[in-house]
Amino acid sequence: MAQNLDAPVWQFRSDRKVVYLPDPGTAFSVLITGSIPQGSSEETVVSVSVMFGDSVMMQCAASIKWQGQSSLGANKKSYKLAWQDDDGNDVDVKFGSWLPAGKVDLKGFGSMSAIGNFDRTMARDVISAQIWRNIRSAYSWPNNRIAPLSAWYAAESDMSGPPVGALFSTDGKPCDVYLNGVFAGVFVWRTAAPVSDYVMSKSNPDHILVQPQHGPGDLWSNWSGTNSSWEFDSPKKPDTTSLKSLITYFGGLLDGSTSWGDFRKFTDFNSWIDYTLFCALVASFDSQTNNLYLASWDGGKHYHVCAYDLDETIGIVWGGKSATCEPEDLAIPATQNSFWNAFYQNFGPEIRARYAVLRYRNVISQEAFVGLLDGFFKRIDPNSLKADSKLWGTNDQSSYAYMADWMSRRIAWLDAQWGYSA
Incomplete structure (x- = not known):
């Protein structure tokens, strides 16, 4: 009986092109298993699991590579994940209220001591972007x-629905990252600024x-x-x-x-x-x-x-x-x-x-x-x-x-x- 019940669920999971991941509002873990890039020119495919507490909320394949420009010189690397299904096809992930996106950045905000202090709280990028959004939103309708309102009209012209999660910048949520079972640190699960986030x-x-x-x-x-x-x-x-x-x-x-x-x-x-x-x-x-x-x-x-x-x-x-x-x-x-x-x-x-x-x-x-x-x-x-x-x-x-x-x-x-x- 359990096998019969599971079959349509697994069929549904394998067919869909958007994975819905709720925002837990608290700490969560990202487990990455596979060959991790060791250089800025490398890109590999890994397995990614997202866990809230002891519950596995998402499992997905993803291509992974180093992310950033200046941060390539940091002791703690940042990564870019591009989601895939088991056949290597693109998949979007909708995290909380964010718009669906095919990529996400795992920002490490590592140290580069030779050029001064860096933000090891990992908070400044997220908080400053929200300050900017709050300033820009402090007008009347x-x-x-x-x-402009004309852009919002145009965004719905293809019946795709109102892009009410558009960020016009980036947003991020802190998470624990494990690389092949080893704790790699606290990272920020951050949007990759797709053009859809700009309507x-x-x-x-x-x-x-x-x-x-x-x-x-x-x-x-x-x-x-x-x-x-x-x-x-x-x-x-x-x-x-x-x-x-x-x-x-x-x-x-x-x-x-x-x-x-x-x-x-x-x-x-x-x-x-x-x-x-x-x-x-x-x-x-x-x-x-x-x-x-x-x-x-x-x-x-x-x-x-x-x-x-x-x-x-x-x-x-x-x-x-x-x-x-x-x-x-x-x-x-x-x-x-x-x-x-x-x-x-x-x-x-x-x-x-x-x-x-x-x-x-x-x-x-x-x-x-x-x-x-x-x-x-x-x-x-x-x-x-x-x-x-x-x-x-x-x-x-x-x-x-x-x-x-x-x-x-x-x-x-x-x-x-x-x-x-x-």
Whole structure:
């Protein structure tokens, strides 16, 4: 009888192309069995099991490879998993409220001691992205949807359902990872930023998603020679015309040949104000040259800014230590980029006014920040975090207390700099 009952269940499991994985809201384990890549050029196929407590919630095959750019030099590697069924066909996994996706990153956030402290709490990337989403969502309808309402209409035109789980950045949940039965540490099960998370389709030529990749210092003001530093995620066959026009316009702002009064003609102005404010709040020193996305849903007529890759925030600066990363000492904006500095100087009043609204509405506050910290750390088994630190090391900036104190002082300092008083 049991065999007869199990047969349709196993048939159902083998046929489906989306696996539904509930978010447990607490610690969970990822067991990876098979040949683990030993170099950045390797990719293998492994078996992956996800367990909540003693219950196996998912078993799936996946190709696995190292993930990241700078993190390739860390002592604790990060991995990218691409889901497969038993026949090697692609499978999507829907984790909690996230949109279904064929890939997930296991971020290790390891140490690279030669270049300063790194975030060994593994919390900054997740928490900073949520701060950015909270800022972008703090508008009345429909501007609280981040993407224009027309994009939401277009997303449902193929009857695929409303993309209400779209993140417009990344999100992650901490988990314990075991490689062939051996504890490998606490990792972050993080979204891989598929274009669907930006309410986009690669087949739509009007949906542009592009990011700078470690370009030269004049990346934002000189198109000549820098176009190869921009990497398009969408559409499938990108046209660089609108991006070239944007960068050429930015260059003109610096040499005086174009006007700041035309900025709204090229951009979603509010997103640029919010993004500059956000970078000042979390002191993201590298998020105004690299580590961001430009998004357009109208063929490049207006470009929005989206945050991405945020582990070097809240006191973590490349090459820095705690003594050099005090919240009162990190400049606004935290960049040497001429365009972003000029933007801040020209639109300072708008940035300060928006900050006052967000402070008044408690979107930016110590209480809101501690709530995000609590939400992240309560999902980690303290013993696992202790074991991870023993395996991979830690530093004096990688603690709950440091982050909470740093943000409290940063907000107080910004209040003084920008003249906010409750």
